[in-house]
Amino acid sequence: MRIAIGIEYDGTGYNGWQRQKSGTGVQEILEDALGRVADHPLEVVCAGRTDTGVHATGQVAHFDTTAERTTRSWLLGANSNLPDDVNLTWARPVPENFHARYSAVARTYRYLILNRLNRSSLYRRRAWWVHDHLDVARMQAAADLLLGERDFSAFRAAGCQARTATRELRRLDVRRNGDWLALTVTANAFLQHMVRNLAGTLVAVGSGEREPDWARFVLESGDRTLAGVAAPAHGLTLVRVDYPGELGLPSPDVPDLLPGMPT
Numbered sequence: 309m310r311i312a313i314g315i316e317y318d319g320t321g322y323n324g325w326q327r328q329k330s331g332t333g334v335q336e337i338l339e340d341a342l343g344r345v346a347d348h349p350l351e352v353v354c355a356g357r358t359d360t361g362v363h364a365t366g367q368v369a370h371f372d373t374t375a376e377r378t379t380r381s382w383l384l385g386a387n388s389n390l391p392d393d394v395n396l397t398w399a400r401p402v403p404e405n406f407h408a409r410y411s412a413v414a415r416t417y418r419y420l421i422l423n424r425l426n427r428s429s430l431y432r433r434r435a436w437w438v439h440d441h442l443d444v445a446r447m448q449a450a451a452d453l454l455l456g457e458r459d460f461s462a463f464r465a466a467g468c469q470a471r472t473a474t475r476e477l478r479r480l481d482v483r484r485n486g487d488w489l490a491l492t493v494t495a496n497a498f499l500q501h502m503v504r505n506l507a508g509t510l511v512a513v514g515s516g517e518r519e520p521d522w523a524r525f526v527l528e529s530g531d532r533t534l535a536g537v538a539a540p541a542h543g544l545t546l547v548r549v550d551y552p553g554e555l556g557l558p559s560p561d562v563p564d565l566l567p568g569m570p571t
Contacts, residue, residue: 309374310404311382314397314558315354315367320433320542321393325357325367334358337394338369338386345385346375355408355549356415356498361541363434366416366548366560370408398558406555414478415498416548416562419491419507419539423484435488436507436543442514444484450513450523451480451491454506461530463509465501465538473499473530482510492547492562501538508536 315338323331327339338352354369377385382399390396420435422428427437454477461473479494491510493503509526512518518536526535547562 309376310370310372310402310406311399312368312370312402312406312408312557313352313382313386313399314560315369316365316395316397317363317367318393318433319358319361319363322360324360324362325354334394337390339371341386341389341394342371342373342382344389345377345382346373348374353408355412356546358544358546359501359541361433362544362546363542364546367546368408368412368549368551368557370402370406397560400557402555402557408549411551411555412497412549413552414494414496414548414550415546416479416492416494416550417498417503418545418547418562419493419503420543420545421489421491421507421511422487423489424487433542434545436511436540438511438515440515442489442511443516444482444489444514446516446520447482447489447510447514449520450510451482451506453520453524454480454527458527459530460499460502460527462526462532462535463502463505464499464532465505466532468500470499475499475502480506482514503544504539504541505532505535507539507543510536511539512536 317334322334325334327333327336343349350371352369352371379399383396386396422435422437423442425439457476459473460475476496481492483490491507513520551557
């Protein structure tokens with residue numbers, strides 16, 4: 309039997325998603341907790357691996373099991389064995405050919421920026437503090453130039469192992485709510501550090517350091533060294549993974565700002 313699960317986690321204390329030889333990955337924590345419920349070892353496969361310090365409110369994964377459990381038992385049993393910073397939000401049986409990564413049709417990330425002169429103690433691990441004023445209109449103008457199916461080599465990490473850098477960027481919105489800026493990014497798939505590199509480039513435009521047209525120049529160059537700095541990992545959250553509707557999996561809404569953020 310194959311089970312799909314929704315996962316929420318604070319990535320602050322983890323070395324990314326993947327099980328690590330040294331340090332702790334979210335995958336390891338989940339496999340241990342779910343294995344206790346199943347009463348046998350199992351492997352959890354996620355929709356998108358997140359880096360050290362990156363968070364998730366809408367991560368999706370699957371695992372195979374021979375155990376007969378209700379969805380309620382999977383949910384409550386796993387959560388009783390998980391630390392407070394990792395949580396299952398739902399569990400559903402799915403067809404054997406379902407794959408959390410390869411069956412996904414889109415992924416959405418949220419990047420949060422605190423834009424004011426003073427930093428925040430409470431949100432220091434959830435948002436990038438930028439004290440220079442950021443012009444949202446300039447950032448959105450630059451973002452619009454990056455939409456579509458493009459070669460995003462200029463926005464991938466040097467160590468990215470993806471076979472191709474071509475991705476379809478479907479949404480790149482920049483919204484301000486008081487001192488808070490939220491970048492919402494949707495694509496069919498992402499390259500390693502792609503969202504963080506996009507965020508760093510847009511911040512360079514918003515601060516006035518670069519003009520909006522520079523974003524298109526960077527994209528067309530294919531040269532990572534020409535783009536902005538990689539934004540810090542702690543501002544990034546995986547908020548949604550979309551699948552074909554016939555699977556009937558939950559599709560969480562993506563609010564203008566993350567839950568709990570000041571309005």
